[in-house]
Amino acid sequence: MSMNYDAAVAAYEPTLGLEVHVELNTKSKMFCSCSTEFGAEPNTQTCPVCLGLPGSLPVVNGKAIESSILIGLALNCSIAPFSRFARKNYFYPDMPKNFQTSQYDEPICVDGYLDVEIETDEGPKKFRVEIERVHMEEDTGKSLHVGGSTGRIHGAEYSLLDYNRAGIPLVEIVTRIVPGTGKYAPQVARAYVTELRDILRSLGVSDVKMEQGSLRCDANVSIAPIGSGKLGTRSETKNVNSLRSVERAVSGEIERQANRLESGERIIQETRHFLEESGQTRPGRSKETAEDYRYFPEPDLVPVTPDADWIEELRKRIPEKPSIRRKRLQEEWNVPAKEMESMVNAELLDVVEETVKLGSDATRARSWWLGEVSRLANEKEVAPTSLITAAQVAEVIALIAGGELTDKLARQVVEGVINGEGTPREVIDKRGLKVVSDDSALMVAIEAAIAAQPDTAERIRGGNIPAAGALIGAVMKATGGQADAAKVRELLLKHLGQG
Amino acid sequence: MTHIYSTAAQMSAALAAKEVSSVDLTKEHLARIAQVDTDVHAFLYVDKEGALAQAEAADKLRAAGGAISPLAGVPLALKDVLAQKGIPTTCGSKMLENWRPPYDSTVVTKLKAAGVVILGKTNMDEFAMGSSTENSAYGPTHNPWDLDRIPGGSGGGSAAALAAFEAPLAIGTDTGGSIRQPAAVTGTVGVKPTYGGVSRYGLVAFSSSLDQAGPCARTVLDTALLHEVIAGYDERDSTSINQAVPDVVAAAKRQEVKGMKIGVVKELGGDGFQAGVSQRFQEALEILVANGAEIVEVSCPNFEYALAAYYLIAPSEASSNLARFDSMRYGIRVGDDGTVGAEEVMRATRHLGFGPEVKRRIILGTYALSSGYYDAYYGSAQKVRTLIKRDYEKAFESVDVLVSPTCPTTAFKIGEKSDDPLAMYLNDIATIPVNMAGIGGMSLPCGLAPEDNLPVGFQIMSPVMQDDRMYRVGGTLEAALVSKWGQPLLSAETKLAVK
Numbered sequence: 002m003s004m005n006y007d008a009a010v011a012a013y014e015p016t017l018g019l020e021v022h023v024e025l026n027t028k029s030k031m032f033c034s035c036s037t038e039f040g041a042e043p044n045t046q047t048c049p050v051c052l053g054l055p056g057s058l059p060v061v062n063g064k065a066i067e068s069s070i071l072i073g074l075a076l077n078c079s080i081a082p083f084s085r086f087a088r089k090n091y092f093y094p095d096m097p098k099n100f101q102t103s104q105y106d107e108p109i110c111v112d113g114y115l116d117v118e119i120e121t122d123e124g125p126k127k128f129r130v131e132i133e134r135v136h137m138e139e140d141t142g143k144s145l146h147v148g149g150s151t152g153r154i155h156g157a158e159y160s161l162l163d164y165n166r167a168g169i170p171l172v173e174i175v176t177r178i179v180p181g182t183g184k185y186a187p188q189v190a191r192a193y194v195t196e197l198r199d200i201l202r203s204l205g206v207s208d209v210k211m212e213q214g215s216l217r218c219d220a221n222v223s224i225a226p227i228g229s230g231k232l233g234t235r236s237e238t239k240n241v242n243s244l245r246s247v248e249r250a251v252s253g254e255i256e257r258q259a260n261r262l263e264s265g266e267r268i269i270q271e272t273r274h275f276l277e278e279s280g281q282t283r284p285g286r287s288k289e290t291a292e293d294y295r296y297f298p299e300p301d302l303v304p305v306t307p308d309a310d311w312i313e314e315l316r317k318r319i320p321e322k323p324s325i326r327r328k329r330l331q332e333e334w335n336v337p338a339k340e341m342e343s344m345v346n347a348e349l350l351d352v353v354e355e356t357v358k359l360g361s362d363a364t365r366a367r368s369w370w371l372g373e374v375s376r377l378a379n380e381k382e383v384a385p386t387s388l389i390t391a392a393q394v395a396e397v398i399a400l401i402a403g404g405e406l407t408d409k410l411a412r413q414v415v416e417g418v419i420n421g422e423g424t425p426r427e428v429i430d431k432r433g434l435k436v437v438s439d440d441s442a443l444m445v446a447i448e449a450a451i452a453a454q455p456d457t458a459e460r461i462r463g464g465n466i467p468a469a470g471a472l473i474g475a476v477m478k479a480t481g482g483q484a485d486a487a488k489v490r491e492l493l494l495k496h497l498g499q500g
Numbered sequence: 501m502t503h504i505y506s507t508a509a510q511m512s513a514a515l516a517a518k519e520v521s522s523v524d525l526t527k528e529h530l531a532r533i534a535q536v537d538t539d540v541h542a543f544l545y546v547d548k549e550g551a552l553a554q555a556e557a558a559d560k561l562r563a564a565g566g567a568i569s570p571l572a573g574v575p576l577a578l579k580d581v582l583a584q585k586g587i588p589t590t591c592g593s594k595m596l597e598n599w600r601p602p603y604d605s606t607v608v609t610k611l612k613a614a615g616v617v618i619l620g621k622t623n624m625d626e627f628a629m630g631s632s633t634e635n636s637a638y639g640p641t642h643n644p645w646d647l648d649r650i651p652g653g654s655g656g657g658s659a660a661a662l663a664a665f666e667a668p669l670a671i672g673t674d675t676g677g678s679i680r681q682p683a684a685v686t687g688t689v690g691v692k693p694t695y696g697g698v699s700r701y702g703l704v705a706f707s708s709s710l711d712q713a714g715p716c717a718r719t720v721l722d723t724a725l726l727h728e729v730i731a732g733y734d735e736r737d738s739t740s741i742n743q744a745v746p747d748v749v750a751a752a753k754r755q756e757v758k759g760m761k762i763g764v765v766k767e768l769g770g771d772g773f774q775a776g777v778s779q780r781f782q783e784a785l786e787i788l789v790a791n792g793a794e795i796v797e798v799s800c801p802n803f804e805y806a807l808a809a810y811y812l813i814a815p816s817e818a819s820s821n822l823a824r825f826d827s828m829r830y831g832i833r834v835g836d837d838g839t840v841g842a843e844e845v846m847r848a849t850r851h852l853g854f855g856p857e858v859k860r861r862i863i864l865g866t867y868a869l870s871s872g873y874y875d876a877y878y879g880s881a882q883k884v885r886t887l888i889k890r891d892y893e894k895a896f897e898s899v900d901v902l903v904s905p906t907c908p909t910t911a912f913k914i915g916e917k918s919d920d921p922l923a924m925y926l927n928d929i930a931t932i933p934v935n936m937a938g939i940g941g942m943s944l945p946c947g948l949a950p951e952d953n954l955p956v957g958f959q960i961m962s963p964v965m966q967d968d969r970m971y972r973v974g975g976t977l978e979a980a981l982v983s984k985w986g987q988p989l990l991s992a993e994t995k996l997a998v999k
Contacts, residue, residue, distance in 0.1 A: 057603075059738070303739060
C-alpha cells in the first residue's frame with residue numbers, strides 16, 4: 002500500500018536544504034573578456050582563457066565580484082574581507098581545464114538569512130531560511146550527446162561540445178538546513194526561491210530565467226520519523242526548472258523517501274533528476290563513494306579583498322526588499338493581492354509604479370500595462386516596456402480622466418505611439434481622434450437616432466431607461482466612436498424627459 | 501668576420517653602426533645552428549623563414565630611422581614552454597606534438613614589439629620537469645663543453661644554445677632552478693626574476709605559484725638588456741606585480757659593490773658540494789671583498805625542508821595544471837576508434853602522451869592533494885614555504901644580497917642519474933628556496949672546477965622587486981673575473997666540444 006503525501010508528512014519530519022545557482026548578467030565571462038550573450042552559434046564566444054589552452058591565465062571579472070557582494074548584502078550576509086578561489090579537480094569533456102575554478106572554503110559572503118512567508122492552516126507564517134554561504138564560480142561548457150536513447154553520455158554515438166557557456170560567472174547560494182517546516186517544506190522551498198529570484202531581479206544582477214537556466218535550483222531533502230530528533234540521508238534533486246517544480250520536486254521526494262522507508266529500504270545518498278512531466282525524480286549519480294575533488298587554492302589568482310568603503314557604497318545600492326515593497330505598494334494602491342502578483346509575474350511592477358508616480362490611478366495604470374500594452378507586446382514578441390514609456394501611458398490616462406479621450410480612442414492613441422507616430426498629443430492631432438463634446442453636434446446625431454427608432458424613444462419616454470442603450474449605440478456609431486458615451490446618455494435622457 | 505662570438509650588446513652596437521644587418525646576423529646564427537645542432541640538439545624547432553622575416557622587418561625599421569629598442573634585430577632562442585602564435589610549442593612532450601598555439605605569450609609579444617628575432621624553440625625536460633633535459637620526449641640536449649654531459653634542465657636547450665654560440669640571447673623558465681642550474685653547468689648567465697616580475701601569460705604552467713620566465717645570455721649586461729624587454733606588469737596575469745621594473749641595466753653597468761653587505765647562506769654549501777665548486781665560489785667571494793663588499797655568514801635554518809616541501813607543492817599544482825591535456829581540444833589523441841568512450845580515449849592519450857617523470861609527479865601531486873592527506877602534505881608544505889620566506893626576510897634585514905654556489909656539482913654525465921630521481925632532485929637544493937620565496941636569483945659563471953674543467957655557477961639572490969641588486973653584484977664580479985682571466989669564460993677561444 003503506497004503512502005500519499007499527507008500520510009508521509011504525518012509520519013515523517015522533512016528537512017530541507019537549497020542550493021541555487023545564478024548566472025550573473027555581466028557582459029563578459031568570469032575570467033576573460035568573452036561575451037556572455039545567450040544563444041550565439043556554438044563555440045563563437047571563446048578565447049584561449051575559457052578554452053583552457055596551455056599557458057592561458059584567468060583574471061577575475063570585477064563586475065562579478067560586485068554582483069556577488071550585492072547578493073550577499075541583500076541576503077544579510079557578512080562580506081569576507083579576504084576570500085579566495087580554489088580548483089575543483091575532476092575530468093569531464095565540457096570542462097576545458099579539467100578543473101573548475103570555484104570558491105571553496107573561503108567564500109565571499111557567509112552567514113546570512115532570508116525570511117519568507119507562506120500561507121498555513123493557521124494563517125500566514127514566517128520562516129527564516131539561513132544562508133550558509135554565497136560563492137562565485139565559473140560555469141562549464143555544454144555537452145550534447147547524440148544518438149543512444151537517453152541523451153546521456155553512456156550509449157551516445159558521439160557528443161558535441163559548446164564552450165560558449167564555459168566561464169560564464171555563476172553565484173551559488175547555499176542555505177543551511179531548514180528545520181521545522183513540517184508538511185510545509187514544499188511551500189517554504191517555493192517561497193524561498195521566489196523571494197530570492199525577486200531579490201536578484203531587483204538587484205539587476207541576473208536575468209533569473211529558470212527556463213533558460215540562468216537560475217537553477219538543487220533541492221536537498223531528507224526525512225526522519227517525527228520525534229526521532231535525527232536527520233535522515235539526503236538526496237539532491239537537480240533539473241528543477243520552474244517555481245512550481247521546486248514545490249513538486251520537494252513534495253515528490255518526501256513521498257518517495259517515505260515509501261522507501263515504509264517498505265524497509267534505506268535512502269541512498271545520491272543526485273536525482275526531476276522529471277517535469279510526471280513530477281517524479283529519477284536517480285542520477287550516486288554520491289555514496291564521495292568523489293575527491295582535491296580542492297586547493299587557485300595559484301593563478303590573487304585573493305579577493307574588497308575594500309570596506311566599497312562594501313558600504315554597495316550597501317547603499319541595495320533596494321527595498323521586494324516582498325516589503327510589494328506589501329507597501331499594495332496598501333498604497335489598494336489593489337487585491339492577485340493583481341499585485343500578476344504585475345510581479347509580468348515584470349511590470351516597476352513601470353506601473355513609475356506610471357503611478359506620474360499621477361495615474363494605480364488600477365488604471367495596471368490595466369493599461371497588463372492589458373492593451375502587453376497584448377501588443379505579445380503580438381510583436383517584445384517586452385511591453387520596450388514599446389512605450391511610463392510617461393506616455395500616464396499622459397494617455399490623464400487625457401481619459403480629463404474627458405479628452407474615450408477608452409476606445411485611447412487604444413488607438415497607444416497604438417499610434419507604439420507605431421512611432423509621435424507623442425500621444427501628436428497622434429491625436431494626426432489621426433483626428435478628438436472626442437466630440439460639442440452639444441449641438443451631438444444633438445444632431447441624437448435627433449437622427451430618435452427619428453430612426455421612434456418606438457425605442459417612446460419606450461424611454463415611458464420610463465424604460467435601459468432601452469436607452471440602443472440609441473446611445475446608434476449615436477456612437479454615427480460619430481465614429483469619438484463621442485463621450487456618458488455625455489450622449491445624459492443629453493439623450495434629458496431630451497426625452499428623463500434627465 | 502662572423503659576429504656569433506660577440507655579446508648581444510656588441511651585436512646591438514654593430515647593428516646601430518650599420519656594420520651588419522639583422523638579416524646577416526640571423527643568417528650567421530642559422531648557419532651556426534645548422535653546423536653544430538646535430539651534436540648539441542639545443543633546438544626542437546628552427547623557424548628559419550620567420551626569423552629572417554623578423555630580421556628583415558628590424559632592418560627596415562632601422563633604415564627608416566624610427567625609434568628602435570636596443571635589442572632590435574638581435575637573435576634569440578625561445579624555450580619551448582612559451583606559446584608563440586603559429587609555431588610548434590611542445591613543452592618537450594609527445595602530448596603536444598605539432599600543437600601550434602593560436603596566440604602569443606606576453607613574453608613573445610614583448611620580444612616581437614622590441615624587434616628581437618626569434619630563431620626557434622629550444623629543448624627542455626618534458627613540461628619543465630627535470631634537471632638534465634633527459635626527460636624531453638625528443639631526446640636529450642648535449643652540453644657544448646662535453647657532449648657526454650647534461651646541459652642542465654629543464655632549460656638545457658636555451659643554455660646550450662648560448663654556450664654553443666647558436667644564439668646570444670635566450671628565454672628560460674625557472675620553477676626550481678630551470679634557468680639557473682643550466683646556466684651554471686654551461687658557463688652562461690641566467691636570471692629568475694622576482695615572481696610576478698615577468699608575465700606568465702602564455703607560459704605553459706608546470707607549477708603556477710613557482711614558475712617564472714626569465715632572461716639568459718652569456719654576459720650579465722646582455723641578461724639585463726633582455727630582462728628589461730620582457731619584464732613588467734601584465735593585466736593578463738593576476739599574479740604579476742604592478743610596479744616599475746627595477747633598473748637592471750644601470751645596475752649591471754655599475755660595476756662597483758663598495759659597502760654592500762653580502763650574506764653567504766651557511767646551509768647552501770659545504771658538505772655534499774664538489775670541492776672545485778666550493779673552491780671557485782670562495783675565490784669569487786674574495787674578489788667581492790677586494791672590491792669593497794662585506795661578507796657575512798647567514799643562517800637560514802628552514803632551507804633544510806625546502807626540497808621536500810617543493811616536491812609536494814610543485815607536483816600538486818602540476819597534477820591540476822596538466823589535467824587539461826586530455827586530447828579533447830588540442831594535442832595528440834590516442835585510441836579514438838569509435839568504439840570507446842571519451843574517458844577511455846583520455847586515459848589512452850595520457851598513458852602514451854606523458855613520459856615517466858611527468859607521470860611520477862602527477863601521481864605524487866594527486867596523492868598529496870587527496871582528502872585525508874591534504875593537511876599533512878600540501879598544507880605542511882605551504883607552512884614550510886612561509887618559514888622559508890621568513891628566513892629570507894630576516895636575512896635581508898642585515899644583508900643586501902645572499903649568495904651560494906648555484907649547484908652542488910658541475911655537469912654530470914648523461915644517464916648518470918636517470919635511474920635515481922632523488923639524486924637528480926638534489927641538484928636543485930640551492931636554487932629551490934628562491935622559488936619558494938618568490939625572490940630573484942641569478943647564476944653567473946665563476947670559473948672552471950679544477951678537477952674536471954667544467955663551469956661552476958655562482959648564485960646571487962635579491963629581495964622581492966630588488967632585482968637590480970643581483971645585477972649590480974653580478975656585473976661587478978663578472979668584470980673582475982674577466983679581467984683576471986684575460987677573456988670571458990665563453991669566447992671564440994674557448995675549447996668547446998663543438999667546433
